[in-house]
Amino acid sequence: AQSVTQLGSHVSVSEGALVLLRCNYSSSVPPYLFWYVQYPNQGLQLLLKYTTGATLVKGINGFEAEFKKSETSFHLTKPSAHMSDAAEYFCAVSPPINAGNNRKLIWGLGTSLAVNP
């Protein structure tokens, strides 16, 4: 069964500092990987995704993530944090194309990012 682990339920960085949010997955086959952001009292917005091809993917708002199969990781980074980045971040996986019909997303518990002035 697939599972997602996000290390660190709370991460605090200073404005302008590097953001690193960690995500590891467990899956018998390489899944599709996603990062979503959730602002207070709002739904989920896709930041970026990895399906196939280049393992370094760039998303919105200056975020990027690298798929490392050997480490079963998909960590999210941003070189310089902005105050507006403060939100909840979720890593999610779903089965790849040939792994079945159900396209449900399996989610980590989330990491709350605080950005200090």
Place this chain on the structure above:
Amino acid sequence: ETGVTQSPTHLIKTRGQQVTLRCSSQSGHNTVSWYQQALGQGPQFIFQYYREEENGRGNFPPRFSGLQFPNYSSELNVNALELDDSALYLCASSLRDYTNTEAFFGQGTRLTVV
């Protein structure tokens, strides 16, 4: 804005009551998934509908049921509400065909059971 609309945005119900939540999917999307997000938790998959048929279900009891209509909009029904059903309910629409794996989420419905 994703084009996925959920209603109502907030709802308060009494234990034992029934509730219906609604979701209008993004134009062209034929698949709708429902998730429950308890406070401080990640979303949990409830079920998915593809072309009006259930296409997978998570670990939720039968009192959670759904419908998808010919226009691909969807409803989530919960009977015999319990206090633990209090959560944010999220609807996500996507394309079932495998060229597009992205799901677009609505703003959610915040359900409080008292």
